[in-house]
Amino acid sequence: xxxxxxxxxxxxxxxxxxxxxxxxxxxxxxxxxxxxxxxxxxxxxxxxxxxxxxxxxxxxxxxxxxxxxxxxxxxxxxxxxxxxxxxxxxxxxxxxxxxxxxxxxxxxxxxxxxxxxxxxxxxxxxxxxxxxxxxxxxxxxxxxxxxxxxxxxxxxxxxxxxxxxxxxxxxxxxxxxxxxxxxxxxxxxxxxxxxxxxxxxxxxxxxxxxxxxxxxxxxxxxxxxxxxxxxxxxxxxxxxxxxxxxxxxxxxxxxxxxxxxxxxxxxxxxxxxxxxxxxxxxxxxxxxxxxxxxxxxxxxxxxxxxxxxxxxxxxxxxxxxxxxxxxxxxxxxxx
Amino acid sequence: xxxxxxxxxxxxxxxxxxxxxxxxxxxxxxxxxxxxxxxxxxxxxxxxxxxxxxxxxxxxxxxxxxxxxxxxxxxxxxxxxxxxxxxxxxxxxxxxxxxxxxxxxxxxxxxxxxxxxxxxxxxxxxxxxxxxxxxxxxxxxxxxxxxxxxxxxxxxxxxxxxxxxxxxxxxxxxxxxxxxxxxxxxxxxxxxxxxxxxxxxxxxxxxxxxxxxxxxxxxxxxxxxxxxxxxxxxxxxxxxxxxxxxxxxxxxxxxxxxxxxxxxxxxxxxxxxxxxxxxxxxxxxxxxxxxxxxxxxxxxxxxxxxxxxxxxxxxxxxxxxxxxxxxxxxxxxxx
DNA sequence: CTGAAAGCGCTTACAG
DNA sequence: CTGAAAGCGCTTACAG
Numbered sequence: 001x002x003x004x005x006x007x008x009x010x011x012x013x014x015x016x017x018x019x020x021x022x023x024x025x026x027x028x029x030x031x032x033x034x035x036x037x038x039x040x041x042x043x044x045x046x047x048x049x050x051x052x053x054x055x056x057x058x059x060x061x062x063x064x065x066x067x068x069x070x071x072x073x074x075x076x077x078x079x080x081x082x083x084x085x086x087x088x089x090x091x092x093x094x095x096x097x098x099x100x101x102x103x104x105x106x107x108x109x110x111x112x113x114x115x116x117x118x119x120x121x122x123x124x125x126x127x128x129x130x131x132x133x134x135x136x137x138x139x140x141x142x143x144x145x146x147x148x149x150x151x152x153x154x155x156x157x158x159x160x161x162x163x164x165x166x167x168x169x170x171x172x173x174x175x176x177x178x179x180x181x182x183x184x185x186x187x188x189x190x191x192x193x194x195x196x197x198x199x200x201x202x203x204x205x206x207x208x209x210x211x212x213x214x215x216x217x218x219x220x221x222x223x224x225x226x227x228x229x230x231x232x233x234x235x236x237x238x239x240x241x242x243x244x245x246x247x248x249x250x251x252x253x254x255x256x257x258x259x260x261x262x263x264x265x266x267x268x269x270x271x272x273x274x275x276x277x278x279x280x281x282x283x284x285x286x287x288x289x290x291x292x293x294x295x296x297x298x299x300x301x302x303x304x305x306x307x308x309x310x311x312x313x314x315x316x317x318x319x320x321x322x323x324x325x326x327x328x329x330x331x332x333x334x335x
Numbered sequence: 336x337x338x339x340x341x342x343x344x345x346x347x348x349x350x351x352x353x354x355x356x357x358x359x360x361x362x363x364x365x366x367x368x369x370x371x372x373x374x375x376x377x378x379x380x381x382x383x384x385x386x387x388x389x390x391x392x393x394x395x396x397x398x399x400x401x402x403x404x405x406x407x408x409x410x411x412x413x414x415x416x417x418x419x420x421x422x423x424x425x426x427x428x429x430x431x432x433x434x435x436x437x438x439x440x441x442x443x444x445x446x447x448x449x450x451x452x453x454x455x456x457x458x459x460x461x462x463x464x465x466x467x468x469x470x471x472x473x474x475x476x477x478x479x480x481x482x483x484x485x486x487x488x489x490x491x492x493x494x495x496x497x498x499x500x501x502x503x504x505x506x507x508x509x510x511x512x513x514x515x516x517x518x519x520x521x522x523x524x525x526x527x528x529x530x531x532x533x534x535x536x537x538x539x540x541x542x543x544x545x546x547x548x549x550x551x552x553x554x555x556x557x558x559x560x561x562x563x564x565x566x567x568x569x570x571x572x573x574x575x576x577x578x579x580x581x582x583x584x585x586x587x588x589x590x591x592x593x594x595x596x597x598x599x600x601x602x603x604x605x606x607x608x609x610x611x612x613x614x615x616x617x618x619x620x621x622x623x624x625x626x627x628x629x630x631x632x633x634x635x636x637x638x639x640x641x642x643x644x645x646x647x648x649x650x651x652x653x654x655x656x657x658x659x660x661x662x663x664x665x666x667x668x669x670x
Numbered sequence: 671c672t673g674a675a676a677g678c679g680c681t682t683a684c685a686g
Numbered sequence: 687c688t689g690a691a692a693g694c695g696c697t698t699a700c701a702g
Binding site for chain 4: 005020050054056058
Binding site: 013014015016017020028029030033052054055056057 | 671672673674677678679680
């Protein structure tokens with residue numbers, strides 16, 4: 001590989017001068033020299049050795065992308081097209097900025113600490129961590145970090161780019177209400193974080209005209225598929241009476257649609273269904289799923305922009321940045 | 336951050352000695368010293384600075400994962416759950432081996448060359464490149480590389496981990512034949528590489544009992560969704576007459592199922608459909624899609640194992656490693 | 671405007 | 687069994 005030294009020799013100048021033009025400390029170098037060196041640099045296709053760069057003051061320009069375990073639905077986190085698109089977009093934009101992305105397994109927090117230290121990573125974008133994991137990590141590692149979709153118990157104490165869960169839930173609730181589904185049920189696998197905020201929005205919308213939406217309409221189902229399906233079986237009469245089900249994820253919504261299909265129950269004639277996320281499969285199932293869309297690329301963009309701000313030493317105006325969300329009406333709700 | 340130097344001082348030895356125990360050059364160090372240093376290392380949670388390590392002879396231990404453009408179906412490459420699972424598995428296994436994964440955008444070949452050189456990457460796993468792109472890259476970059484699913488015009492001149500396309504096509508063909516679909520059509524977006532091998536397997540199976548399977552049964556449809564659907568419209572009579580369609584991808588199969596559904600044509604009663612890949616959505620659509628499954632994790636595992644061999648200076652026994660494949664019978668073919 | 675020199679944190683032949 | 691020293695390829699105060 002060709003070194004700074006070599007370039008310097010070709011140009012008949014010192015390494016200092018070459019380094020200066022590479023790093024744009026160009027005010028104290030003659031235009032002539034700049035041009036000569038630039039030409040040689042281009043011609044030789046010189047690339048600096050990052051080991052040296054790291055060692056001599058400059059940052060690594062590495063952004064660590066931490067893949068938290070998120071074995072939801074028995075999948076690896078990157079198997080989720082959502083996570084994939086997010087990571088893919090981060091990769092593209094990171095490279096455009098002259099940075100690099102290193103993938104880091106987040107399951108073991110010490111592993112994250114070690115890798116981030118070893119490589120002197122400049123910042124971290126963290127997927128699939130909960131608040132406690134964030135705390136444990138930040139106690140051991142002093143790096144700029146942006147969380148994605150992490151929900152705190154109380155107020156935000158860390159920068160987070162999330163979906164506007166409340167608003168999405170509200171939009172779903174309002175829509176179902178307007179179609180006469182005043183008794184719609186909300187179904188999720190947990191009763192906190194994302195799910196809870198979506199429920200809160202849903203509930204709020206249902207109560208808009210002065211009615212009361214009781215907590216009993218928030219159905220929490222098991223995380224394990226087998227048990228979940230059994231639960232659907234038990235709840236079937238109640239579901240049919242409610243006539244509309246707002247699921248907190250597309251995955252569960254589609255699974256439930258299949259459950260009903262297998263039972264010979266027609267959607268949306270006998271029961272209306274909504275999802276959340278607008279995964280690419282929401283429009284591939286039949287009937288097409290009415291759901292809430294979020295702009296994943298926008299989210300990746302915002303996350304990276306915030307991280308860059310932190311890296312540049314700026315402060316964020318707001319800790320919790322919400323990525324906007326809108327309802328996509330398709331065919332799984334009877335009009 | 337804590338340095339080798341600091342550890343040496345704590346232990347009252349030289350940096351050399353500490354370095355020796357870290358790197359396992361332990362034969363020339365007394366057990367006592369080893370123990371003392373090891374304890375301090377652990378206690379201080381020392382991690383070496385990779386910049387220095389890279390600079391002083393050792394490799395970077397970075398594996399570059401190149402994301403070739405594969406804007407199939409208008410998606411980013413990582414948006415494909417397949418690619419996601421592959422990359423996710425590579426990440427996990429790479430870390431287990433004490434290596435690191437850097438994501439590299441492959442669209443611009445010079446970009447791959449630059450990043451791989453800058454970081455002195457030890458090896459590359461390359462997704463979504465065709466043979467020509469491989470050639471252009473390898474001409475400029477002398478690194479160990481493993482391709483994934485790349486098909487050469489003639490013989491393999493590069494190490495590749497692929498699916499056993501031929502076998503999958505054969506299994507599909509044989510199955511359809513055995514169910515009486517002797518005139519089934521094969522549908523793909525291209526007439527080469529993956530698609531072509533699958534067709535060859537399909538054709539072979541159809542011809543097993545001495546019949547002839549004409550090339551005209553290989554239907555090539557447009558890559559653009561809009562045009563593809565129009566084409567399906569035109570071909571509808573022929574499709575209905577053939578009574579079975581073997582698609583070269585789950586995506587297209589599912590899309591076609593929806594097309595038929597929207598036209599009121601019943602699957603599998605009026606027409607049987609098969610896919611290829613067994614993406615996680617193959618079993619989420621109704622009827623569940625009969626398709627060919629490949630073990631993605633196994634594939635990632637094999638790819639990494641081969642790359643490690645190359646890095647260790649060994650040779651590969653075979654250039655084209657095929658990941659095995661089997662038929663998954665579900666509900667989209669009438670029994 | 672340009673360059674000699676120190677320094678970043680490691681490893682590794684080599685001497686003892 | 688242990689350590690002093692050179693060297694990896696860069697950057698950056700500093701001197702001229």
